[in-house]
Amino acid sequence: MFWKFLLGMENLLRKLDLTSLRLFVAVCHEKSITRAAEREFIAPSAISRRIADLESIIGLPLIHRHQRGITVTSAGETLYGYAKKILGTIESLGAALSQFHEGVRGNVRIAANLSAIVQFLPEDLAAFERVFPAVNVELDEQHSHEVLKRVSERMVGLGICNEVSGIELFETVPYRTDRLAVVLPISHPLASDRELAFELIADEIFVGLQDKSALMQMIYGQAVLLGSSPRVKVRVSSLDALCRMVHAGLGIAIVPHQVGQLYVDVLDIVVHPLLDDWASRQLWLAFPSHDSLSATELALVNFLTK
Template identity: 40%
Template sequence: MAIINLLRKLDLTTLQLFLAVQEEGTLTRAAEREAIAVSAASKRLVDLEQAVGVALFSRKARGMELTPAGQTLLTHARRMLLSVEKIGIELAEHAQGVRGYARMVANLSAIVQFLPEDLRAFLQLHAQVKLELEERPSDSVVRGVEDSWADIGICSGDVDIRGLHSTLYRYDSLVLVMRPDHELASHQRLPFAATLDCDHVGLHVNSSINSRMHLAAREAGRALQVRIQVPGFDAVCRMAQVGMGLGVIPREVFQAIGRPLGLVSVELEDGWAERELRIVVRDPLSLSPVTRVLFDHLSAAEARAAG
């Protein structure tokens, strides 16, 4: 009964008023901002505090300040109002002809190598769907899906997916990239350990490729000589182009970015250089209809490519 009573008091008008009081500092200014009579605003706050069973504001001579309980409610109120705003945006898109909305988060390897073509093919079949795509490191991809701010994630297959549902998206291979005049450029294949006397161009510290390079160096009893760390594959290639060191990037990225810059690639013999990219979702059965169609489309991408 207490929960039901609380839900009745957490209407949008009361939450907006609560935020207004916190931002304006006084009930009078908050009531004016929300176009509510001061007496009505006061009653809403009193009813809300009675429903939660604790004071939300400290009434002081200079205004009203949040109590610790009020700070807790503030965090949830902002999330609730943001969710309502998103509902409004998505419903407005339906009115304009959009028939669905899906949020994706993916690592850089998936975005640069495979998603442009795969998402283009999806949108050619479902032109009235709107997609939102954000790039994050693989660990953050998992957290994004786990915390529900993304419907679908694509991450490296070697990260901890923490109980999420996972299925294969694509295979990719990592290669060394360097200038044609580099001392190792004449090789076709090399173990990563053979590069440890050379300078390297590293990706950002949260990158799964960066983590794997450092782990491989430690397993060889050596330290990785990182001359510079950069945020993305294009920067790795540019730094390699001017002679800053070797880079490790996916093969398809080399074809798209490295080769046009006049660089060469050398295959890595190490098992960790052959990777899986995986799709993660909380539960395929709980996906919205449009997100389920996107999930099925991406899950079949490797089979289509092989075919």
């Protein structure tokens, strides 16, 4: 008997449909098939068939029809109560899922280079979180080339990087611009200059980032154009470490101007803007295409580029 009961319940759940439940709830609420039909913009005969189907599935009468309307049976009252809960849950589910379509709830994975993370993203993501508190943002720090690789492999939804080879394969929108600067020990002969051209420092001893970084590749490329080759004495993995190495007298460094300014009053260094045109850099938001973005990712892109 127990197995028959379980099979009966499985059969019931398979055959019940939300439209029939909604129409049944309307009939119970209006106490009339005619009024329910007017409310739901459907023919009374169609509602009658739906209720007859429900009664056939359940195996019990749900309503008694009479001239003044209907009377709900005990089984019908039970179904009525559960049907309202089911429909209410479905409505709540629809409202919750609509938030994902609107981009106000969900998860976003970003890969960004060091320059974007150090200079701009902390404040921008904090502002985004205040507007979209139900969106979780996962941030992965990578070199610009690795950022694009992770976007292409769909490991992240979008990336933030400098203009490097391969970026033309992606859809891009401008994010921020920064200006490179030279960080010198306060005792350096060029420390008193207000601005510097790269050709004046190309033969200096540098402290730098790893070779994969877009910044180091840019420095190497510009040095080659001048017929020089930078002498890199120490390599580190962060921009703040670069500034500390300069403070220790191990060489000079090129960093985003905004980063260098953070340490001027803390370390024995000076920071001078680079005069060269290439020292003004564009940071880009990169992704496969607008169509590939989820609503949540699109909301973040629009927020960061507004």
